[in-house]
Amino acid sequence: MITLIDGLSLGSIYALIALGYTMVYGIAKMLNFAHGDIIMVGAYAIMVTLAATVSPIAAIVAAIVICTILGILVEKLAYKPLRGASPLAVLITAIGVSYFLQGLAQLVFGSQPKPVGSAWKLPAIEAINSLGITTAAAVTLVCGIIIMIALTLFINCTRTGSAMLAVSEDRGAAILMGVNVNKIISITFAIGSALAAFAGMFYLFQIPNTEPTLGAMPGITAFTAAVIGGIGSIPGAMVGGVLLGVIEKFCLASPLAPYTVAIKFSLLILILLVKPTGLLGKVVREKV
Amino acid sequence: MSDIMLKTENLGITFGGLKAAQDVNIEIKKKQLYGLIGPNGAGKTTIFNLLTGVYKPTAGKFYLDGEELTGKNQEAINRKGIARTFQNIRLFNNMTVVRNVMVGLHNNPEFKCNPFVSAFRLPRHFKVEKAMRERAKELLRIFGLEDERNSLACNLPYGKQRKLEIARALATNPKLLLLDEPAAGMNPQETEELMDTIRFINKEFDLTILLIEHDMKLVGGICEELTVLNFGKVLAEGETKEVLNNPEVIKAYIGD
Amino acid sequence: MGKINIKIKPKHLVNYSIVLVMLLIGVVMLETGNLRPSIAQLFTQIGYSIILAVSLNFVVGFLGELSLGHAGFMCVGAYIGGLSAVMLKQALGASAKLPVLVIAMLIGGLSAAVFGFVIGLPSLRLKGDYLAIVTLAFGEIVRNVFMNQKIFGGARGLTTGSLTYDTRRAPTLFIVTFIVALVMLIIIQNIVRSKHGRAITAIRDNEIAAKAMGINVTFYKLFVFIVAAFFAGCAGVIYAHTTTPVLYTFFSYNYSIEILVMVVLGGMGSITGSIFSAMFITIVNFMLQSQLSGDLASLRNLIYAVILIVVVVFSNAPALKSFREKYSLGALFAKLFRGKLSDPAKRKDDEAKWDRVPTKIKMDALLSTDLNVDYTPARPEDLNGGKEGK
Numbered sequence: 001m002i003t004l005i006d007g008l009s010l011g012s013i014y015a016l017i018a019l020g021y022t023m024v025y026g027i028a029k030m031l032n033f034a035h036g037d038i039i040m041v042g043a044y045a046i047m048v049t050l051a052a053t054v055s056p057i058a059a060i061v062a063a064i065v066i067c068t069i070l071g072i073l074v075e076k077l078a079y080k081p082l083r084g085a086s087p088l089a090v091l092i093t094a095i096g097v098s099y100f101l102q103g104l105a106q107l108v109f110g111s112q113p114k115p116v117g118s119a120w121k122l123p124a125i126e127a128i129n130s131l132g133i134t135t136a137a138a139v140t141l142v143c144g145i146i147i148m149i150a151l152t153l154f155i156n157c158t159r160t161g162s163a164m165l166a167v168s169e170d171r172g173a174a175i176l177m178g179v180n181v182n183k184i185i186s187i188t189f190a191i192g193s194a195l196a197a198f199a200g201m202f203y204l205f206q207i208p209n210t211e212p213t214l215g216a217m218p219g220i221t222a223f224t225a226a227v228i229g230g231i232g233s234i235p236g237a238m239v240g241g242v243l244l245g246v247i248e249k250f251c252l253a254s255p256l257a258p259y260t261v262a263i264k265f266s267l268l269i270l271i272l273l274v275k276p277t278g279l280l281g282k283v284v285r286e287k288v
Numbered sequence: 289m290s291d292i293m294l295k296t297e298n299l300g301i302t303f304g305g306l307k308a309a310q311d312v313n314i315e316i317k318k319k320q321l322y323g324l325i326g327p328n329g330a331g332k333t334t335i336f337n338l339l340t341g342v343y344k345p346t347a348g349k350f351y352l353d354g355e356e357l358t359g360k361n362q363e364a365i366n367r368k369g370i371a372r373t374f375q376n377i378r379l380f381n382n383m384t385v386v387r388n389v390m391v392g393l394h395n396n397p398e399f400k401c402n403p404f405v406s407a408f409r410l411p412r413h414f415k416v417e418k419a420m421r422e423r424a425k426e427l428l429r430i431f432g433l434e435d436e437r438n439s440l441a442c443n444l445p446y447g448k449q450r451k452l453e454i455a456r457a458l459a460t461n462p463k464l465l466l467l468d469e470p471a472a473g474m475n476p477q478e479t480e481e482l483m484d485t486i487r488f489i490n491k492e493f494d495l496t497i498l499l500i501e502h503d504m505k506l507v508g509g510i511c512e513e514l515t516v517l518n519f520g521k522v523l524a525e526g527e528t529k530e531v532l533n534n535p536e537v538i539k540a541y542i543g544d
Numbered sequence: 545m546g547k548i549n550i551k552i553k554p555k556h557l558v559n560y561s562i563v564l565v566m567l568l569i570g571v572v573m574l575e576t577g578n579l580r581p582s583i584a585q586l587f588t589q590i591g592y593s594i595i596l597a598v599s600l601n602f603v604v605g606f607l608g609e610l611s612l613g614h615a616g617f618m619c620v621g622a623y624i625g626g627l628s629a630v631m632l633k634q635a636l637g638a639s640a641k642l643p644v645l646v647i648a649m650l651i652g653g654l655s656a657a658v659f660g661f662v663i664g665l666p667s668l669r670l671k672g673d674y675l676a677i678v679t680l681a682f683g684e685i686v687r688n689v690f691m692n693q694k695i696f697g698g699a700r701g702l703t704t705g706s707l708t709y710d711t712r713r714a715p716t717l718f719i720v721t722f723i724v725a726l727v728m729l730i731i732i733q734n735i736v737r738s739k740h741g742r743a744i745t746a747i748r749d750n751e752i753a754a755k756a757m758g759i760n761v762t763f764y765k766l767f768v769f770i771v772a773a774f775f776a777g778c779a780g781v782i783y784a785h786t787t788t789p790v791l792y793t794f795f796s797y798n799y800s801i802e803i804l805v806m807v808v809l810g811g812m813g814s815i816t817g818s819i820f821s822a823m824f825i826t827i828v829n830f831m832l833q834s835q836l837s838g839d840l841a842s843l844r845n846l847i848y849a850v851i852l853i854v855v856v857v858f859s860n861a862p863a864l865k866s867f868r869e870k871y872s873l874g875a876l877f878a879k880l881f882r883g884k885l886s887d888p889a890k891r892k893d894d895e896a897k898w899d900r901v902p903t904k905i906k907m908d909a910l911l912s913t914d915l916n917v918d919y920t921p922a923r924p925e926d927l928n929g930g931k932e933g934k
Binding site: 030031081082083084086087088091092093095096097098099100102103106107111212223224227258259261262265268269273276 | 608610672673674676680681682684685692801804808843844845846848849852856860861863
């Protein structure tokens, strides 16, 4: 039971990251390899602001703002010039951006893990903690669910949201209908990066240390989640993320613990081979 | 041996609930020039995709020269003798013209040469390469592309790209050649030339040709028989003149 | 029998001679007693970097599939080849250095080739990004599994200290390495310039058309992955002879990306480019490692990142097309050797461009909704042409 709650809470972190992948993939048709590293930037932003202001709220706001700006900046500088170029070129550039962010963080903060600071602590909530569930897990789970509901509402109930759906459905038609595709793509990157900042925050609740490669593993795992759910599908990313979090926690609690990474990735390969469109994705044929 | 080259029996495919083609029966005699026409969305290219193995039919069968090919994959079908061109040209853009044709010659038994021989450049490799290049040049000569043989395929003008695609398909030594809108985007003079070329390869290579075309001048000029498709079904078939004067057909094209 | 033409074309001679020249320099330094062990180590590193870069280029540049698991193949070679070398050495005695290395290299290479076959299988169903991620996942799985095997030393890594090939007096591993690199160049270049190479590039340029031409796509995809994995495995065995312990952390996807940087910098599909950039990056690494210590070493990652982004954006951005045609290296060379080389009509068949960046690399079907996937139609009529098909 506790493993399940832990898994769900880890899963909601994955789901938040996976949402970023899946939205960007659906709308810009590219795999944003650097998405995981945005989480890392968010974590460092929290650490630095916390050291300066001692206010966790300020730290969270700073992380969200910085990540959002970074997301838009990366899109404008690295990806936009390549729109219309081969997807391979875009993917390699994204890898480059990921490398760049990691290298930069290492240069500035060093490669050793750094503690966030003592101000970063959640209050104990007796009612939950007595059950063996950490406050961090509970907060992550609840906030994760709230954020996902808010995102779903945003996409389904606002003009911008429906424009995003239109672009992911058929970019050409959306342009003809007067949708400003560049703006929509920027917004997508902004939202995805803000979600990554939240993910970074929850991550720090669980492991209060930052390091330059912090985002790499959750990033790839969340990508797996996005694929499992069906890339491009928003509910799919949520389901996939939660599923993967639960699987990971159960693996870690079992004798197979050393093989957790192998199991996660084997699952990815298996899903891609058997059902490349994922659980909730849809089939699109290549035209001949 | 019968004189039927291609025979389809109630061929059909459904995508989800959409019947893209159903109960299509076509019979093409050897060395015939046969046309497949119909309004946009009638399922003509779908038929090509079925015949070349891009899609597996959900109903019916088809035979090439008496041999059933239903359900075989694209490579196998090509080796059995069906070659095609594409509606939206699909050349190997980053390769030279002559190499495009040489890819078509790849499976020709005369040019067999396993990777080991090539990796160590045994004498057979040089012999095969030279012979392939000569054969490719001959084919290019027929289409008047000899002089452009060393430019990249993507740098050719549009009409020549279409011709190159036919040359490349011809290189696979097919019994049946499927041409998907060979005259699309050509001006009247180019179309005229193309008609001559199609007639020429039809005679010279003893080739059966099935073509999709919207240009009625071309269809009327070279096709001996026609099948008209509408909404995935055969609307009419028979000799070209009769079919083109069939009121049903005219209605399908022009509307009521 | 007709006359057989056995001229070796100059371009390919260049590639052989680069490696030969380095081999010669090394041997001369060795004979004159000027070869310090650290420099010999650098030569070996350059050698196996060339092997890795060219074999990855075979997959990325010629077959057109992005593989992020090349370090995984190297990992297989290093662990399995390394372990068999240790065992062989016990069986054959310490004096049989060369036979041990050669046999171990075959074992390591072949086991990597088996993995190459396994990872080639998904490439039959998946394309583009998805395949890239699968290869990345594969590399991580391999690492994770080897890390947990007691026989390979577990988390402490495989001890290969007894294998040290270079001695203080005679550091000769680089000779073997360069010879392997030469063999690889011969095989890959000859394949690329044969009908098989044409089939492979045809798959890269347009897989659907290649299938329609009867090209056995299954065979060629697996073939390319197997050959590339074999040589990456060989490189792994060489690596196992230079370093102890062989540690799984080395083969993370970061290393796969480092190899990819070499390929991208040299130009996808250009073997000469891969050789030069493998040399360049290995030397830069070597210098930075001795100059910069600690966290400053991360400058290296920054440099790689900038190289990747700048090179790819420069050579692929649609908006920079005309700029590129004027100022690219290729254009500069064409100006230098004005005349024969630059005029495509006068180009000999065999000198046709192998070294173009592939434009195809079709993504999964999702991308087919994208506007400019395949080619730009030459005439407006063709825009309507695609409407009818399914």
